[in-house]
Amino acid sequence: MTAAIKPRTMKMALVxxxxxxKTSLARMFIDGTFQARYQASVGLHFHTKxxxxxxxxxxxxxxxxxxxxxxxxxxxxxxxxxAVLVYDISSRDSFDxxxxxxxxxxxxxxxxxxxxxxxxxxxxxxxREVSDYEAQMFATNHDTFFMETSAxxxxxVDNLFTxxxxxxxxxxxxxxxxxxxxxxxxxxxxxxxxxCLAHA
Amino acid sequence: xxxxxxxxxxxxxASAVKTLLSGFPVRLMTTEKVDEYPDxxxxxxxxxxxxxxxxxxxxxxxxxDTLHLLLxxxxxxxxxxxxxxxxxxxxxxxxxxxxxxxxxxxxxxxQEAKLTQFSYLTxxxxxxxxxxxxxxxxxxxxxxxSVAKEKSGAGSNDRGRNVMTVTAxxxxxxxxxxxxxxxxIKITPDTVAYEVVDxxxxxxxxxxxxxxxxxxNCLFEVGGNIGERCLDPxxxxxxxxxxxxxxxxxxxxSAVKSxxxxxxxx
Numbered sequence: 001m002t003a004a005i006k007p008r009t010m011k012m013a014l015v016x017x018x019x020x021x022k023t024s025l026a027r028m029f030i031d032g033t034f035q036a037r038y039q040a041s042v043g044l045h046f047h048t049k050x051x052x053x054x055x056x057x058x059x060x061x062x063x064x065x066x067x068x069x070x071x072x073x074x075x076x077x078x079x080x081x082x083a084v085l086v087y088d089i090s091s092r093d094s095f096d097x098x099x100x101x102x103x104x105x106x107x108x109x110x111x112x113x114x115x116x117x118x119x120x121x122x123x124x125x126x127x128r129e130v131s132d133y134e135a136q137m138f139a140t141n142h143d144t145f146f147m148e149t150s151a152x153x154x155x156x157v158d159n160l161f162t163x164x165x166x167x168x169x170x171x172x173x174x175x176x177x178x179x180x181x182x183x184x185x186x187x188x189x190x191x192x193x194x195x196c197l198a199h200a
Numbered sequence: 201x202x203x204x205x206x207x208x209x210x211x212x213x214a215s216a217v218k219t220l221l222s223g224f225p226v227r228l229m230t231t232e233k234v235d236e237y238p239d240x241x242x243x244x245x246x247x248x249x250x251x252x253x254x255x256x257x258x259x260x261x262x263x264x265d266t267l268h269l270l271l272x273x274x275x276x277x278x279x280x281x282x283x284x285x286x287x288x289x290x291x292x293x294x295x296x297x298x299x300x301x302x303x304x305x306x307x308x309x310x311q312e313a314k315l316t317q318f319s320y321l322t323x324x325x326x327x328x329x330x331x332x333x334x335x336x337x338x339x340x341x342x343x344x345x346s347v348a349k350e351k352s353g354a355g356s357n358d359r360g361r362n363v364m365t366v367t368a369x370x371x372x373x374x375x376x377x378x379x380x381x382x383x384x385i386k387i388t389p390d391t392v393a394y395e396v397v398d399x400x401x402x403x404x405x406x407x408x409x410x411x412x413x414x415x416x417n418c419l420f421e422v423g424g425n426i427g428e429r430c431l432d433p434x435x436x437x438x439x440x441x442x443x444x445x446x447x448x449x450x451x452x453x454s455a456v457k458s459x460x461x462x463x464x465x466x
Binding site (some may be wrong): 023027033039041042043044045046047048071072074075076131166 | 219293
């Protein structure tokens with residue numbers, strides 16, 4: 001019977017400073033590849049992946065960390081049920097920016113009960129500048145989940161998104177966000193007649 | 201950047217397209233009328249589409265052609281959402297801010313409202329794709345009438361420079377880029393545009409003046425009571441001629457339309 005039920009769709013947003021590995025995390029999660037060549041994201045990348053356990057389809061909105069696209073961020077992260085705040089464990093600045101900017105940012109544009117996940121990426125590098133203890137303490141104090149990952153070797157990547165999905169299922173009932181995406185229909189709800197035809 | 205298959209992912213290509221589009225000196229949806237973008241709030245969908253249609257028809261041709269190509273691609277992504285895992289809902293917030301320019305000096309709240317509006321418009325653009333580019337028959341008739349009036353008011357007689365003549369059932373078609381620059385094509389009341397183009401090609405092929413390969417030309421209606429318009433492959437030529445007796449009929453490649461699918465392979 002369960003096979004007939006459509007997996008719940010949930011929107012997750014990856015945010016964080018430039019060059020902390022958001023796109024690499026997304027790619028490793030989606031198709032298991034890693035690209036050493038760095039290329040700044042333009043605007044936004046969008047990915048989806050369906051997990052078996054828990055049975056969910058994750059819509060991953062991989063945002064650009066560049067300052068140039070900051071004004072678009074609230075637009076992209078709107079209605080996300082989970083924010084993945086990524087920093088680079090070998091960059092003190094990227095962690096400080098999570099504390100001073102990114103956490104406030106997601107909280108001010110979040111839906112109620114949004115799940116927050118603090119992620120220290122590049123766990124494979126030797127030049128650590130942020131200890132896992134410090135990050136864990138920060139996460140605990142701000143009601144945020146925490147995990148260290150390595151997008152390069154795939155360490156904890158699947159685990160991260162599975163845990164995030166489980167946390168979302170626990171924290172947010174499905175009915176609140178059936179579409180899983182943004183609600184453009186808000187603009188003309190009264191007369192929306194044909195648009196729904198195109199919904200999957 | 202040179203192309204090596206498998207070296208670049210879909211995301212790389214998408215990034216390149218987005219960079220190209222956002223790097224244009226002006227955004228694709230032109231900025232001069234930014235305040236006139238249809239405010240769709242509370243409007244019926246039919247009106248919204250009509251407003252967008254008129255808006256797109258008022259754009260400059262290079263913008264409109266580029267937009268047409270882009271929307272065709274995005275529409276295909278939306279249509280194949282089972283495979284592409286993307287649909288108009290998810291494409292819209294990505295391409296909205298790239299197609300439209302944010303007006304300067306807006307508060308954060310106004311910016312967000314504007315972005316929502318851009319996304320909504322983009323969703324409509326993607327979903328109804330080619331419908332936005334049609335010129336409605338009624339509008340065309342009005343246009344022809346007003347152009348004809350303007351011309352007669354100015355006292356000019358355009359018929360003198362007319363290179364097209366219809367005698368009984370033959371149409372003079374010109375093709376400036378071909379070795380054979382003009383010829384007479386027989387038409388019947390049922391002849392449609394792509395058949396004229398096909399007939400031209402066949403005659404050219406018969407006397408060996410064009411190579412047997414790629415042929416991606418369209419029929420254009422030029423002058424008379426209209427500026428220029430690429431005819432739909434199924435436009436009935438006799439009707440077009442009657443609506444615009446002093447037009448020239450020209451065969452040349454089009455940036456957005458293609459008759460290729462209708463060409464008989466024989």
